[in-house]
Amino acid sequence: MTATLRNVAVVGFAQLPVVARDEHRMATEMLYPVVREALAQVGVERDAIDYQVSASTDYMDGRPFGFVAALDVMGSWPPRQDLHLEMDGAFAAYYAWLKIQTGEVDTALVATHGKVSEGEPDRVFNLALEPYYHGAIGLDPTSTSALQASAFMARTGATDADLARVASRSRAAGTRNPDAQLREAASAESLQRTPFKVRPLRDGYLPPIGETATCLVLAAEGKAETLCDRPAWIHGTHHISELQTIGARDLTRSASARLAAEKALAMAGLASAREVDLVELLATNPVEELILLDALGLEARSGGGSGPAINPSGGPLCAHPIMSTGSIRLGEAFRQLAGRAGERQVAKAARAIAHGAQGHCLQQNVVFVLGSERRWS
Amino acid sequence: MSRPVAVVGVGQTKHGARRSDHSIPGLVREAVDRALLDAGLEHADIDAVVVGKAPDMLEGIAQPEQFLVGALGGHMKPVLRVHTAGSVGASTAITAAVHVQSGLYDRVLTVAFEKQSEGNAMWALSPSMPFTPPLVAGAGGFFAPYCRAYIRKTAAPMHIGPMIAANARENAGRNEYAHLTEPMTVEDVMNSPMLWDPIRYLETCPSSDGAVALVIANETQARKGPRKPAWIKGAASYAEAMWVPGRDQVSPRAGKVCARHVYDKAGIRNPWTDIQTAEIYVPFSWFEAMWLENLGFCAEGEGWKAVDRGDQKFGRHLPVNPSGGVLCTNPIGASGMLRLGEAALQVMGRAGAHQVENVRHALGHAYGGGAQYFAMWVVGAEP
Amino acid sequence: MQEPPAEPVKYIDTNVRLPYHYVAGDYRARQLRAFKDRKILGSRCAKTGKVFIPPVPNSPESFAPCTEFVEVPDRGVVTTFCIVNIPVIGRSLELPYVAASVALDGADISIFALILECKPEDVHMGTRVEAVWKPDGERQGNHEDILHFRPTGEPDAPLESFINRL
Numbered sequence: 029m030t031a032t033l034r035n036v037a038v039v040g041f042a043q044l045p046v047v048a049r050d051e052h053r054m055a056t057e058m059l060y061p062v063v064r065e066a067l068a069q070v071g072v073e074r075d076a077i078d079y080q081v082s083a084s085t086d087y088m089d090g091r092p093f094g095f096v097a098a099l100d101v102m103g104s105w106p107p108r109q110d111l112h113l114e115m116d117g118a119f120a121a122y123y124a125w126l127k128i129q130t131g132e133v134d135t136a137l138v139a140t141h142g143k144v145s146e147g148e149p150d151r152v153f154n155l156a157l158e159p160y161y162h163g164a165i166g167l168d169p170t171s172t173s174a175l176q177a178s179a180f181m182a183r184t185g186a187t188d189a190d191l192a193r194v195a196s197r198s199r200a201a202g203t204r205n206p207d208a209q210l211r212e213a214a215s216a217e218s219l220q221r222t223p224f225k226v227r228p229l230r231d232g233y234l235p236p237i238g239e240t241a242t243c244l245v246l247a248a249e250g251k252a253e254t255l256c257d258r259p260a261w262i263h264g265t266h267h268i269s270e271l272q273t274i275g276a277r278d279l280t281r282s283a284s285a286r287l288a289a290e291k292a293l294a295m296a297g298l299a300s301a302r303e304v305d306l307v308e309l310l311a312t313n314p315v316e317e318l319i320l321l322d323a324l325g326l327e328a329r330s331g332g333g334s335g336p337a338i339n340p341s342g343g344p345l346c347a348h349p350i351m352s353t354g355s356i357r358l359g360e361a362f363r364q365l366a367g368r369a370g371e372r373q374v375a376k377a378a379r380a381i382a383h384g385a386q387g388h389c390l391q392q393n394v395v396f397v398l399g400s401e402r403r404w405s
Numbered sequence: 406m407s408r409p410v411a412v413v414g415v416g417q418t419k420h421g422a423r424r425s426d427h428s429i430p431g432l433v434r435e436a437v438d439r440a441l442l443d444a445g446l447e448h449a450d451i452d453a454v455v456v457g458k459a460p461d462m463l464e465g466i467a468q469p470e471q472f473l474v475g476a477l478g479g480h481m482k483p484v485l486r487v488h489t490a491g492s493v494g495a496s497t498a499i500t501a502a503v504h505v506q507s508g509l510y511d512r513v514l515t516v517a518f519e520k521q522s523e524g525n526a527m528w529a530l531s532p533s534m535p536f537t538p539p540l541v542a543g544a545g546g547f548f549a550p551y552c553r554a555y556i557r558k559t560a561a562p563m564h565i566g567p568m569i570a571a572n573a574r575e576n577a578g579r580n581e582y583a584h585l586t587e588p589m590t591v592e593d594v595m596n597s598p599m600l601w602d603p604i605r606y607l608e609t610c611p612s613s614d615g616a617v618a619l620v621i622a623n624e625t626q627a628r629k630g631p632r633k634p635a636w637i638k639g640a641a642s643y644a645e646a647m648w649v650p651g652r653d654q655v656s657p658r659a660g661k662v663c664a665r666h667v668y669d670k671a672g673i674r675n676p677w678t679d680i681q682t683a684e685i686y687v688p689f690s691w692f693e694a695m696w697l698e699n700l701g702f703c704a705e706g707e708g709w710k711a712v713d714r715g716d717q718k719f720g721r722h723l724p725v726n727p728s729g730g731v732l733c734t735n736p737i738g739a740s741g742m743l744r745l746g747e748a749a750l751q752v753m754g755r756a757g758a759h760q761v762e763n764v765r766h767a768l769g770h771a772y773g774g775g776a777q778y779f780a781m782w783v784v785g786a787e788p
Numbered sequence: 789m790q791e792p793p794a795e796p797v798k799y800i801d802t803n804v805r806l807p808y809h810y811v812a813g814d815y816r817a818r819q820l821r822a823f824k825d826r827k828i829l830g831s832r833c834a835k836t837g838k839v840f841i842p843p844v845p846n847s848p849e850s851f852a853p854c855t856e857f858v859e860v861p862d863r864g865v866v867t868t869f870c871i872v873n874i875p876v877i878g879r880s881l882e883l884p885y886v887a888a889s890v891a892l893d894g895a896d897i898s899i900f901a902l903i904l905e906c907k908p909e910d911v912h913m914g915t916r917v918e919a920v921w922k923p924d925g926e927r928q929g930n931h932e933d934i935l936h937f938r939p940t941g942e943p944d945a946p947l948e949s950f951i952n953r954l
Contacts, residue, residue: 033509051811052813054810054813054816057815057845085461085468087461087462090806090810092530093460093490099646099777099848100646100844100846104646105848107658107662107663107779108645110489111487123503130506146809158466159800269482270480272471465804535812538931542874542876551868553869554868554913599873600873601873602871647848650849650897651953653954655954
């Protein structure tokens with residue numbers, strides 16, 4: 029794929045700070061201030077945006093058609109060109125990018141919502157497994173992740189202490205992110221003392237239950253520059269899904285993340301992910317982070333050292349508002365390239381990778397490669 | 406469309422109350438296999454899969470596209486899942502078309518399904534919602550009041566709804582895949598029990614198991630054949646907020662805006678003369694009259710008159726729902742894609758016994774939510 | 789250890805049971821609490837002044853915030869309705885019953901409501917109705933405080949007055 033595509037950038041991103049439970053607002057009510065803020069960031073009224081995509085999942089919302097209520101808070105009057113995906117926001121952002129590539133629209137907003145605290149995600153996502161066997165025996169996302177973690181540790185020799193170190197680095201990064209839910213550092217030793225939720229995954233290696241709403245604004249060249257002083261241009265992007273069947277996959281590697289990254293990097297004209305300054309990965313436990321780094325051709329950093337910064341936001345371990353987590357990865361990459369990452373700013377960040385995922389054991393992966401300069405001239 | 410995009414294959418299942426001969430993967434495979442055969446393609450030729458279905462509660466499986474990736478041929482490919490309520494099948498097909506229109510994908514498989522027999526459809530559509538006392542069971546309870554408002558505004562006679570229902574059943578008799586095909590008279594319908602006055606039992610869509618798949622491709626692929634393709638001349642999906650004061654729920658603005666957008670793209674100036682057949686989403690009889698107006702086929706207040714004259718019957722001026730439509734077949738997630746797929750079949754000359762003559766342009770349409778989501782396309786015999 | 793089935797397994801039954809603990813949100817919660825005092829609250833759009841029942845944080849029409857709470861009378865007009873003959877899950881209502889869209893006086897959108905204390909055939913588009921509350925002392929400040937609506941006996945409202953508030 030060497031075709032010349034439209035230069036499209038992320039030009040705005042807003043989120044509520046991730047909290048364990050927002051007692052004051054329903055799911056879609058959380059979205060309203062965030063859409064307003066995103067529009068304020070780019071300095072336009074809702075009418076100026078051509079397209080809207082929302083992302084959420086009914087089952088987590090506990091309401092069939094729960095996403096319909098989002099229309100009322102996204103400015104859907106007069107009628108808007110619209111789509112809703114039952115997927116994490118990063119996939120909705122991919123589709124918005126794709127829609128802009130058709131040339132029919134130039135700007136899009138991508139909104140996510142979901143009050144994770146209202147339900148029990150482990151039970152909800154048990155229902156995502158094929159119902160005849162895997163679902164029926166009671167596997168849930170933590171236990172499928174644990175199967176993956178066991179397999180990974182057996183193949184690579186990674187230890188509990190290694191996992192603790194990865195988690196501890198995320199927690200340290202989270203202290204510099206005012207939007208994260210967990211903002212206190214935690215030493216590797218202290219995390220290693222937390223009880224196992226499902227061996228080998230300890231409570232300290234798993235994300236908290238939390239919720240938010242987010243809104244990204246994407247714009248094509250010609251519009252992007254009027255909306256943002258430092259747009260984060262999308263240089264390459266792709267997504268890949270693999271079989272769900274736990275026993276039919278090499279759980280110790282993510283073939284779909286690898287392929288998605290290869291295609292995204294090729295589109296971006298980069299030889300390797302090492303050429304970026306930071307990566308934001310949707311890794312919901314330390315093993316997923318190690319698997320994803322391997323899929324991207326990056327080494328796990330053993331404290332300091334060269335290579336891109338990994339999850340400078342603190343990543344999903346510090347905040348995992350399911351369905352919004354992928355949008356936040358993309359939003360964080362934008363903040364970094366736009367110089368709006370505050371205390372967690374990676375110095376002179378000019379290129380970033382944002383990754384989103386959903387499904388058991390990294391079943392579906394989307395990768396964005398972004399940069400401060402336009403990709404195609 | 407700037408880059409020509411076409412439907413090159415269509416496959417659907419025999420729709421029925423309970424397809425107990427297949428599991429969900431088996432049901433979608435029946436449609437997928439047929440669509441690929443129709444297109445003369447293999448899974449290896451497909452660049453991406455776009456899946457659509459209505460609320461996951463209908464089968465009790467969350468995000469079922471995840472466990473279906475293998476059955477859909479989606480392993481190691483991009484797979485997206487769309488959900489726009491009742492219009493989902495249509496917006497899914499349109500999403501697939503966008504993939505090809507972008508220039509990044511050459512051949513995309515799109516699938517929509519529902520296997521309602523495996524869950525409790527009534528519960529899935531109207532479970533107890535928090536902070537609100539339950540009021541009506543089923544979508545009909547929500548829409549019947551707006552059918553009443555249409556009847557009042559237009560002074561339409563009460564036999565119109567039953568005429569639409571009887572005609573749909575007659576059409577379904579010509580569709581080998583339809584669920585309900587037994588003929589019924591207008592009198593049969595008027596004698597059937599009233600469910601949500603003014604909607605009677607025989608004017609209401611069934612609950613069906615079914616799936617449909619389309620292969621959408623670029624110009625190069627479309628011209629290769631083996632089938633005559635259905636060129637997608639214009640397609641769009643729109644949505645509007647629910648609680649807008651004064652919102653017209655009888656002829657929603659989003660429907661009009663969406664139709665205008667699609668007609669403009671397709672070069673349709675007068676739908677009544679420029680379109681030869683329309684597959685429109687009619688889950689309760691009266692919507693056929695209402696949508697004829699909303700879609701610009703008839704002037705406001707005149708939709709029921711077209712029905713009364715029989716203008717929308719098979720063999721007449723503008724056959725509507727020659728497949729029998731949603732009134733005869735309603736696997737909810739699939740219904741929107743069935744409309745768009747049936748429109749494609751008409752243009753491709755492959756609608757068998759329900760083929761309308763000399764179709765140059767056909768409309769496929771679906772709606773969902775509180776009549777808030779509208780997704781439609783016009784397909785043509787020429788690019 | 790059970791014996792394996794004699795025939796291939798064709799169906800498996802799974803009951804789905806998912807607990808949800810919902811947040812009403814401040815706006816809705818305030819409306820529900822006010823039911824205890826026989827008040828119906830809505831919120832007013834800061835830009836257009838239009839009133840929404842139940843109260844919402846923003847107007848879906850103008851996209852402006854709704855910051856002011858206003859009380860509306862507990863009476864209004866049936867804009868349209870249907871007569872239901874199918875039992876609804878979660879409630880035992882005698883069939884047939886009227887499910888209506890009711891535009892309360894002073895509200896710019898309608899609510900859905902149950903109409904009782906009359907014969908279904910006596911309800912029309914335009915019938916004036918009033919709320920029937922649980923008696924004083926029994927109201928909890930929740931959605932069950934309004935039992936239903938009933939016709940007031942006033943003359944029907946003219947079509948023009950409500951046809952745009954369906």
